């Protein structure tokens with residue numbers, strides 16, 4: 198899954214690396230625009246591009262960009278399906294159907310009578326093969342083996358597959374698991390899995406269920422900036438906008454990153470790193486700067502120009518950062534704005 202600019206990591210470089218170095222041949226996007234962006238950048242690439250949510254139906258008609266660019270719309274309601282089946286230009290469009298097995302967001306109904314209607318509709322249009330059927334978990338960040346909703350969603354999915362089988366409809370590809378489920382080794386027997394967050398390093402299980410994950414990866418990215426100025430400061434000295442008094446004496450470093458870069462005001466009090474020393478974001482975060490307080494003992498290593506890591510490759514540190522700032526890894530990654538230039542380093 199590379200939607201949302203590859204979870205903030207840069208769509209094209211991530212797709213290029215995944216395709217060339219990791220042999221990944223299917224990519225999941227949220228919008229048609231994202232898929233077109235990939236096709237235009239890499240016209241020779243032979244990969245399936247799935248658009249999951251923002252399909253771009255105009256007056257009930259699917260954009261011709263799908264056919265012209267070999268892009269697959271993930272159909273998740275009967276109007277979309279009806280429109281595609283009735284469009285003569287889409288006679289050979291592979292059918293990708295997403296079912297609602299209990300998340301109640303997007304997805305075709307899987308109650309028996311609706312499946313009957315669906316099969317009837319497919320047969321009427323002489324469509325006896327489905328390219329890919331899928332569903333999506335509502336709670337894969339919780340236990341897959343004991344959570345009732347998860348169990349029921351898996352059962353529903355098996356039921357749907359069996360239903361098509363019983364009605365002589367061939368299914369070529371299936372997938373149900375996103376990161377949380379994959380991390381718990383669920384859904385690995387389908388033809389495909391749909392990892393998102395885990396590709397970029399972090400686990401997506403909620404902290405309480407940490408022990409259930411088998412995913413021990415490093416963040417593929419780190420977010421760094423530099424110190425513009427550093428000076429000793431005494432407890433009680435007012436700092437920055439709002440003139441909030443600093444809670445402790447120490448070294449006050451002004452860093453070159455603020456909410457304009459994605460370092461949110463709610464990251465106040467979070468811990469960051471500089472040359473192995475832990476600092477704390479203090480006072481109000483500005484548009485392009487923030488204040489970080491370090492221990493006075495660190496003075497020989499906290500210097501003008503020193504690099505400060507807001508988060509690094511250490512997933513535990515990153516997880517603590519998210520807990521402390523009451524956010525989730527997805528949001529931290531996606532919050533980073535285009536003002537931050539990205540450098541892609543490949544380890545030999």
Ligand SMILES: *Cc1c(COP(=O)(O)O)cnc(C)c1O
Nearest residue numbers: 198333375376391392393394401
């Ligand atoms: C975003 C998304 C995924 C990936 O989810 P993660 O939790 O990031 O692994 C998988 N499937 C669908 C349909 C999605 O929308």
